[in-house]
Amino acid sequence: MFRSILARYFVRGATFRKVVLGAVARVATGAVVAAAVAAGAAAARRFSGRRSGVWAIGPGREPRRRWHTVTVYCPQDRVAPGGRLPEPLARLGDAIEVRTRPAPGGRGTELAVRPREAGAPARMAAKAHDGRAVRAALREAKQLLETGEVLRPDRPPTSRSTLLNRPVRVAVRHGREEGRL
């Protein structure tokens, strides 16, 4: 039995302890790192108040709403021609404020979005105040403007769900919605 376990892990001649414990440690560490990334992101959002789009910017200072910002590599008049926003942002309707300005050095146009404080229907506002919708919409808008399409993952996928890869699957499910944007 030990021989078959050793063969599974390719390590001919290594000790059982090294192979099995090493593999377990790697899998466990991998899962822990992935879980830590996901948990860290959630915690960072919670403690910074990012979920509500409000950021504390220093000790003793008043928190303020941050803009989520990307730079789109195209001229300003292409980003919102005639005031029309790219479809992913237009979907968020009155729940968001949008501003654009030229980026320095010919880098394109800075496109910034933040949830509106009041005035939008409650459901839409809640969606926008959850920064995930704003981040996903911003990233998709930038891709549409720059490349003409939103890059999608492979379909059908080949990956299988296992107990150990659940943290990775959670991270992938929110791969466009989370992050530091």
Added chain:
Amino acid sequence: MKALCWQGVNEVAVERVPDPQLVNDQDVIVKVNRTVTCGSDLHLLAGYIPFMQAGDVLGHEFVGEVVEVGPQVRHHAVGDRVVVSSFVSCGRCWYCAQGLYSCCDNGNTNPAITELAWGYPSGGCYGYSHALGGFAGSHAEYIRVPFADVGAFRIPDGVSDERALFASDSAPTGWMGADLGGVGPGDVVAVWGAGAVGQMAARAAMLLGAERVIVIDRFGYRLEMTERHIGAETLNYERTDIDAELRERTGGRGPDVCIEAVGMEAHGTGPQYLYDQVKHWTRLETDRPTAVREAIMCCRKGGTVVVLGVFLGFVDKFPLGAVMNKGLTLRSAQQHGQRYIPMLLERMERGELTTEHLATHVMPLDQGPRGYQIFQKKLDGCVRAVFLP
């Protein structure tokens, strides 16, 4: 279709998976003719990059034939014989416009993961975990290629599949090392690692006019191959004091450009290596930077160190004092393949750059698990295992 899939730590298997489909309008589907293992795959295999899932198809260096074309593809047609850059890049964001293709803003479908890990997201890469987009890899009969007009290149008639295969990743990565190092006539260049990337970096340095190129490794058969096929000088770090030898060979100055082509699982000698092994095994550091440290220490004052090996996170005992006080330039990148592949294919056609010798083991895809075993363990003189799907 058949594909070689990651199953768990140090466990791969050939299994049946669904055929890839055109998902975006700028995709093509490529029938893979040849696909090759890469040293960076070993980090996935060993579980050091914790964003793999069971069933993920490995492989990112390949050639093949276009068999299906999306409606927005302009430069490719069914039947094209192509080599594809390992990185998925849109070609139209600011980074791509600057030639920084592996930094593409739009090539990764899961940007949040690397954004949290590294501050900003990297581009995507085939078969290289969900942190880099989760794209299925090339160790399969077919593969989906997004942004095909940007990342796939027609292979000239005068270049065989065997040679063009390495234009996908090894050759452009190696060339980028010499390019980022600013190698020019009169330079002495030291390269750590005599694998495919290290050999390609050495050859690039020679083609760019370096006076001397010295390649460092611990495997005699790799050093011998480097001398025979690349024409570079070699050093075995298990038998030689590298710092003293480089000092002596460069008139006491040190190499002008030091290129590291080893990565996060570097080996070494002495107590420092033992220290790194313990810290790496216990995950108190995510990478072993043994070769990077040595390159920094050996490099001449005001020289350039280029890191080509793949690193994930945090390293220990990084000689920042040497970087600062010697006025070194430290450069690095995942490969910007799209920037170099057309030029490399021309050089391959002219016979300036040959790569066939790197394919030491060629076998059917069905034997992929064995291929990875001999590649991982450096058995039977293996430099690269090539699979034929």
